[in-house]
């Protein structure tokens with residue numbers, strides 16, 4: 446059993462804290478957002494993540510997880526301190542590490558005895574060097590510490606599973622003591638654990654996420670070619686995926702990737718490369734293709750409706766992916782901005798994400814169910830592949846639509862069946 450502090454109660458920090466508590470450790474989760482901490486103490490989770498509310502309630506009841514506003518108090522009562530605060534992208538793509546620096550300084554001030562500071566947030570390589578330097582400048586002379594990198598590979602919507610049953614654990618350390626502590630901490634998790642140096646561990650995270658984003662942009666580029674030559678990108682992806690060197694996952698063409706990670710991590714990796722004298726053209730192309738997919742889908746809508754002013758468009762799916770309420774960098778936000786700029790009338794439905802979108806676009810019509818979003822629409826636009834949309838009564842949908850246009854930006858339907866049902870169907874790279 447270890448005494449752990451997790452600084453940052455966001456998607457990464459709260460899942461990390463709850464799962465470490467579930468594994469029998471004594472965990473304090475800290476956040477400077479007092480409202481969030483008060484809500485968490487009442488068992489209210491500030492975002493949707495399947496299974497997290499029940500898990501937090503369980504470990505709080507068992508007193509293995511508690512919440513605090515104070516980094517000082519949590520530092521004193523812990524030996525391992527995970528830094529899990531946000532590292533958002535700045536305008537030029539560089540990761541904003543000001544929150545990481547701020548919490549590191551507070552930890553350093555509060556340190557009375559040995560502490561292991563662990564980077565859990567996604568940070569650019571060389572951040573570990575900065576952490577060491579920051580702590581050395583602030584800490585009391587006789588206090589010993591280590592820094593380690595332990596990047597997370599949590600996917601929103603399956604974060605708890607990804608934590609407890611990871612395909613691999615990455616640990617970057619510089620001392621035997623730090624390596625031993627983290628080896629013991631992760632012992633209950635049956636997964637390969639790769640011990641490496643801090644810089645390599647930091648780079649594994651950026652390189653992994655950027656590779657996944659590249660795979661998505663690659664199949665999206667192929668979808669553009671499929672459209673031009675009359676091939677079907679889902680068939681192409683299926684044929685590709687049998688090769689274990691390519692593999693089946695992350696070959697779903699669509700409106701492109703969003704979320705709080707891929708856009709930020711790719712931009713940070715491009716920036717970091719440039720800072721170190723390498724022009725990462727490959728990733729710049731990945732970013733460009735991802736933006737082009739939004740335009741590609743927008744053009745399909747225009748091809749159907751010609752003009753958009755006062756045209757009623759139904760939208761199913763607002764979150765950046767299914768099983769989350771997260772709309773950060775969601776393609777839906779970008780394409781709705783374009784539709785609204787041409788004065789289309791939007792009626793939308795999403796199982797989880799409407800609350801967040803209402804803050805951005807209060808003027809939209811928010812529907813209680815997917816069928817209400819279809820009612821009298823001249824076109825139906827599918828933006829997120831929620832399971833419930835795959836099971837819709839399409840005959841009922843068609844009856845509700847004023848015109849049978851359906852733009853499927855996540856390729857959840859089969860073109861042949863849609864045409865048989867009388868839809869004028871537009872997928873992405875489908876035929």
Ligand code: UDX
Pocket residue numbers: 597598599600601602654657661694695696697698699700701702703704705706707765766
């Ligand atoms: C990602 C990484 O998968 C995870 O390992 C990392 O820790 C955090 O970032 P997440 O952003 O939650 O996780 O979602 P993910 O399931 O990876 O999807 C990212 C985006 O790619 C979504 O917008 C999704 O719609 C899109 N995507 C995914 C595709 O467009 N096509 C695909 O085939 C797969």
